[in-house]
Amino acid sequence: MAMRSLVSVVDDDESVRESLPDLLRQFGFVAEAFSSAEEFLASDCIGRTTCLILDIAMPGMSGPDLQRELTCRHQDIPIVFITAHQDETLRPRVLAQGAVECLLKPFSETALLAALSAALRVS
Amino acid sequence: MVMAECELSTGIQSGLGSEDRFRSIVDGIPSLVTILTPAGELEFANRQVLEYFCATLEELKNWAPFVHPDDRSRVLASWKHSVETGASYDIEHRIRRADGVYRWFHMHGFPLRDPDGRIGLWYVLLSDIDDRKRAESLLEGEKALLEAVISGSPLPDVLDALCKVVDSTAEGCFTSVLLLDRTGTEVGFVAAPGLPSEYKQFLEGHPVDCAGGPCGMAITLNTEVIVSDMASDTRWERGGFPTAALACGIQSCWSSPIRSSTGEVLGSFAITSRQTGRPTPFYRVLMEQFTHMASIAIERMRSEEALKRSEALLAKAQRLSATGSFWWRAETDDIKWSQEAYRIFEFDPAVTMTHELIRTRVHPEDVPLCDEIINSARGTGSEFEYELRLEMPDRSVKYLRVVAHATKDQEGRVEYIGAIQDMTQQRLSEETLSKTRSELAQIARAMSLGALTASIAHEVNQPLSGIITNASTCLRMLDADPPDLNGARETARRTLRDGNRAADVITRLRALFGKKGVTSDSVDLNEATREVIALSRSELQRSRVTLRTELADGLPAVTGDRVQLQQVILNLLLNAVQAMNSVDDRSRRLMIRTEREGEDHVRLTVQDVGVGFDGKDVDRLFEAFYTTKTSGMGIGLSVSRSIIESHHGRLWAAPNDGPGATFSFSIPCVQQTVKGSRNLDATRTLGVANSEHL
Numbered sequence: 001m002a003m004r005s006l007v008s009v010v011d012d013d014e015s016v017r018e019s020l021p022d023l024l025r026q027f028g029f030v031a032e033a034f035s036s037a038e039e040f041l042a043s044d045c046i047g048r049t050t051c052l053i054l055d056i057a058m059p060g061m062s063g064p065d066l067q068r069e070l071t072c073r074h075q076d077i078p079i080v081f082i083t084a085h086q087d088e089t090l091r092p093r094v095l096a097q098g099a100v101e102c103l104l105k106p107f108s109e110t111a112l113l114a115a116l117s118a119a120l121r122v123s
Numbered sequence: 124m125v126m127a128e129c130e131l132s133t134g135i136q137s138g139l140g141s142e143d144r145f146r147s148i149v150d151g152i153p154s155l156v157t158i159l160t161p162a163g164e165l166e167f168a169n170r171q172v173l174e175y176f177c178a179t180l181e182e183l184k185n186w187a188p189f190v191h192p193d194d195r196s197r198v199l200a201s202w203k204h205s206v207e208t209g210a211s212y213d214i215e216h217r218i219r220r221a222d223g224v225y226r227w228f229h230m231h232g233f234p235l236r237d238p239d240g241r242i243g244l245w246y247v248l249l250s251d252i253d254d255r256k257r258a259e260s261l262l263e264g265e266k267a268l269l270e271a272v273i274s275g276s277p278l279p280d281v282l283d284a285l286c287k288v289v290d291s292t293a294e295g296c297f298t299s300v301l302l303l304d305r306t307g308t309e310v311g312f313v314a315a316p317g318l319p320s321e322y323k324q325f326l327e328g329h330p331v332d333c334a335g336g337p338c339g340m341a342i343t344l345n346t347e348v349i350v351s352d353m354a355s356d357t358r359w360e361r362g363g364f365p366t367a368a369l370a371c372g373i374q375s376c377w378s379s380p381i382r383s384s385t386g387e388v389l390g391s392f393a394i395t396s397r398q399t400g401r402p403t404p405f406y407r408v409l410m411e412q413f414t415h416m417a418s419i420a421i422e423r424m425r426s427e428e429a430l431k432r433s434e435a436l437l438a439k440a441q442r443l444s445a446t447g448s449f450w451w452r453a454e455t456d457d458i459k460w461s462q463e464a465y466r467i468f469e470f471d472p473a474v475t476m477t478h479e480l481i482r483t484r485v486h487p488e489d490v491p492l493c494d495e496i497i498n499s500a501r502g503t504g505s506e507f508e509y510e511l512r513l514e515m516p517d518r519s520v521k522y523l524r525v526v527a528h529a530t531k532d533q534e535g536r537v538e539y540i541g542a543i544q545d546m547t548q549q550r551l552s553e554e555t556l557s558k559t560r561s562e563l564a565q566i567a568r569a570m571s572l573g574a575l576t577a578s579i580a581h582e583v584n585q586p587l588s589g590i591i592t593n594a595s596t597c598l599r600m601l602d603a604d605p606p607d608l609n610g611a612r613e614t615a616r617r618t619l620r621d622g623n624r625a626a627d628v629i630t631r632l633r634a635l636f637g638k639k640g641v642t643s644d645s646v647d648l649n650e651a652t653r654e655v656i657a658l659s660r661s662e663l664q665r666s667r668v669t670l671r672t673e674l675a676d677g678l679p680a681v682t683g684d685r686v687q688l689q690q691v692i693l694n695l696l697l698n699a700v701q702a703m704n705s706v707d708d709r710s711r712r713l714m715i716r717t718e719r720e721g722e723d724h725v726r727l728t729v730q731d732v733g734v735g736f737d738g739k740d741v742d743r744l745f746e747a748f749y750t751t752k753t754s755g756m757g758i759g760l761s762v763s764r765s766i767i768e769s770h771h772g773r774l775w776a777a778p779n780d781g782p783g784a785t786f787s788f789s790i791p792c793v794q795q796t797v798k799g800s801r802n803l804d805a806t807r808t809l810g811v812a813n814s815e816h817l
Contacts, residue, residue, distance in 0.1 A: 015589030015621050022614060023592050026599040084584035105588035109595040 005050035007116065009033045010040045010066065011082070012058045016105075020053065023109060027116070037061035041069065049077050051100075051119040056083040056090070067097065078119035082107070155249035161234070161242040163206040172249065177221035191217035191225050198230075209234050209242055215252065224294070227256035257292060261409075264288030268416060278302075278424040282314035282417065289413050290317045293406065295396060297373075300381070300417050301326060301338045302390040318371060318395065325367040336364035338391040341378040345388050350376045352399040374399045379410055381418045389421045438462055445545035449476075451527075453501045453537040467523070467545045469515055486512035486520060491710045492667055504529045504537035510546070510664045522550040582628045589621035645793055646685045648717055648725055649674040655692045656715070659700075666700050666711065673716040678725055679792035683770040688790075691763040691774070695729040695786045698760070702733025702784065709782070724772070724789045732783035736776070763788075 007029045009020050014035075021031035032049075034040040038061055040052075052070075056063040063081055070077060081094050081102040091102040100122055101115035149156055150170040158167035165184045176183060183189075190198050194216035205212040212232030217225040232247035268288060271281045286298040297317035304311030313326045326338065333340045336359055337348040350356050353365050353374050368376065378393035392414040394406060402410065438461070441447055447464025451457070458476040465472040468484050478497060485493045489512050500507050506528055513521040527541030597614040600607040652674060656663075663670055681688075696715070703711040713731050720726040760774075767774040772790030779785055 013585050013589075015586060015617065015624070016592070018617055019589050019592035019596060019614070019621075022610070023596040023599070026596055026603075082588075084581045084588065086580050086584070105584045106591040107588070108591065 004028070004030055005120070006030045006032065006045060006048045007051045007053060008040060008045050008049040009053045010035075010037055010058075010063070011053075011055035012036060013055070013084075016055070016082070023112070027113065029116075037063070037066035037069075040066065046070075046073075046075055046077070051116060052077045052079045054079050054081050056081050056094070056102075057085060064094065064097070067099070071098075078122045080112075080115045080119055155251075157247045157249070159232075159245040159247060161206070161244065163202060163245070166244070175220060189219050191219070193217075202232075205232060205234075206245075209236075212245070212247060215256070218249075226251060226253035228252060261288070261292050264291070265412075265416065268420070272420045272423050275427065278420060279312060279314060281420045281424075282312070283316050285413060285417060285420065286314050286316050289394065289409060293394065293409060295398065296406075297395050298413070299323075299326070299338070299393045299395065300390060301331075301342070301393075302421065303331065303342065303388070307388075318373075322367060322371040322373070325364075334359060334364075336368070337376045337378040338393050341380045341391045341393075342388050345380050345382070347377075347379040349378075349401060351401045368395070372397050375401075377402045377406070377410060379414050381414050381421065383418060383422050389418060392417050442466075445548070447543045449527075449539075449541050449543060451539040451541070452532070453504070453539065455536075464543050467521070467543060468513065484513045484515070486514045488512070488707050489667060492669065495669065500527070500529070500539065501537075504531070510667070512667075520547075522546040583625055586621040586624040586628070590618050590625070593618040593621065643682055644685060645680040646683055646688060647678070647680055648688070648727060649678050651685055651689050652692055652715060652717060652727065655689050655696060659693065659696055662697070662700060663713070666704060668700055668703060668711040668713050671712065671714045673714065673718075675716075675718045678717055678719065681725055681770070681790050681792050683790065684766075687766045688770070691766050691788065692727065692729075694760070694763045695727075695788075698786070699729050699731035699733060699784075702731050702735070704733075706733055706782075719792075720789050723791055725792045726787055726789040728785060728787040730779065730783065730785040732779075732781065735778050735782060735784045738778050 007024050009017060009024070009031065011017055011020070011033070012035055017033040017035060021033050024031035032043070032045050034043065036058060037054075040046070054063040054066060061069070063083075067079055070079075078100045079098070081099050082105055083090060083102070084105040086104055091104075094102045100119045103111055103115060146169075149167075152169065153171070155172045155175060156169040157165060157172055160166050165180070165186060168180055168183055172183070173180065176189060187195060187199060198214060198216050201214050202212060204210065211234075212230060214230050215227060216230070218228050219225050229250040229252045230247055231250070232245050234242040235244050235246065237243050264284075265288070268281065268285055271284060282300045282302070286300060289298040290296060297315065299313060299315035299318060299322075301310050302312040302314075303309070308331060310327055310331055313323050315323050315326075326336070331339045331342050333343050335343075337350050340358070341348040350358075353368050353376065356365065359365055373395045374397055376393055376395045378391050380388045381390045381392050383389055392410065394402070394410060441461055441463035445463070445467065447467050448461045449464055450459040456478065458478075460472075460476050462472055468481070470476075470480070470484075474480065482490060482493065492509070493511060496507060496509055506526075508524070508526045511523045511525055513523060515521060522545075524544045524546050525541060526544075527539040530538050530540065532538055593614040597611045597618065600611040600614065652672070656670065656672065692715075696713070699713050700711075703713070709732060711732065713729070716728045716730075718726055718728075760776075764774045767788045767790060770790045772788055774786070774788040776784060776786045
């Protein structure tokens, strides 16, 4: 696991944007939070991001929309989706489209760590 | 006349001493007089007789050839009888006048007897009754025609007969009637029984226009057309009509249009003659009279055809819509049914309909309802509409809807005109539909419950996610060396905040799905009840429930939510109806009563004769999900009670002494002096805010 690599969080929910980067920093990552897909695309973090933690349902551009956009831009960032919608059919669908993992909120730090490890192995 | 007879007899008895005087007297009588021997030989005829026949006494002695051949044998037999028996001679027959025309006469003969009683001679008086006879035969002809028209004889037969009547009245004349076809442009039918068939064929092949002869012209111009001399008339030179007419010996033709009562031209009536000339006043009257008669016959036939068509159409429509019609005079119980009504009840259309007969088909459970409706209709003379079941001989059940409208006849008697619709097919499909609908409703309820759960989960999972992440971070910060106490404090603070956020979600949900803000208005409980009854009327009828209402006059208004209170009333009413669904051994009676309770409450009571409940179950009735029914969620009564309690009232139930149960609620009524709401606005505002959040 390469240390000090950047993990970006995109979620419209403020409590996630506040809490998740702190936990990621406790894990030893550099963490950045964005409130929308558009904000992330506009930032200079895309090229440096080694893993993207992405909310599925957001106003404006959704998580999967952002995933497609990144594929178009040939930005091959491993994605871990997070969602509060407990839809059993969601996980296999996003995994089939290339996501590393899909975590249902609320998730444990163990599950998060496992997902991050998988993502960084991919990269 | 009597005096003349006396003079004559005196003259003869005195040995005919003054024959000249006798002759002058008899010749002076303005009548035809003859004297015959006891053996019946003509002995004397007065001047009028000789002049009438233009014959000598000698020639008249053989008088039989002057009698119309058709009457001759009858006349001779009658005269022979009188001569042999001395009975007076009284007969009507035709006699040929000098000009060859036969006229009707009345012969009146009587014998003159000597003192010994022997017949000395016969007097015979001849009275001309031709005009009377003609009028009589015309009248008879007209009567026969009208009878034929009324009895519905085929129109061609009637028109043929009409022509024959005119022909027999107007000697030497032949009558024809042209009837237009439906398009009004061609001759549809020609009646001309006295005319050669070639003439008829000529007319039938001819178009109806001014060139088509006098009849075509009379029709086209809608006016009378008189041709007094066919040979010299130049109006139809090109049409070939004069040639055809002359070939048939027709010299003159008088035609007039036959008009309907509305003035429409139906055809033409024409009198043709083998002699030239114009119609005399007699013929003018004849033409006018029979043209009118032809119009009556044609119109009658047309309206009958139209009636038959519309009857056939009605029968077809009744068959297609499975709807029969009936007429009922309440006072005499005369009942008339349409074919389709007979078919629905499966009765022979030949039988006379009675209430007793109807009752034999009515489903046994519906007989009381049927009797009640008939009795109340008999009394009030108002409209009625209800649903009724029949039980057919093969035990199958038919569902009917009966609608009737009351009218009064000229004598003020109540009559009903109504329709009976066979709803069986519709009912069966409705039941299927209703079953499907309730299945769908269950699926929809399950689905919306799923959606609701997902929505609640999403709302709660968001803060939970924050709580868990923060708690994890907090632990890590505390475990660090040295511990990051400031960081830990910050994350613990966020944990608290997210915890509160989750609790807020739960509070909001409870506000949204729990007690809602109620509107608070002045509600007339009687009016609210009437509205509910109006909404449930078809359900009551469908379940064959007889409803009685006792709504107290001058009931004070209550304060509350009208719609919620109506939901309670509807719930109690439907519960009562359902409780009686399996009741078949008594009429399903439902009573709704409103009344004052003490000074400051009003009470509403719903009483049924249904299955009822056990007294010890009375408290469980109001628990959510408790139900005695096979369908439904049992949620109605507990919701109803909470609605009534939110109105500061109470709802209770009691088993009846007899079958069934009574449910009542009582709520405070408006105090005349106190007004205003119960500060419900805040709740309402909260409700709106919450739904925006979700």
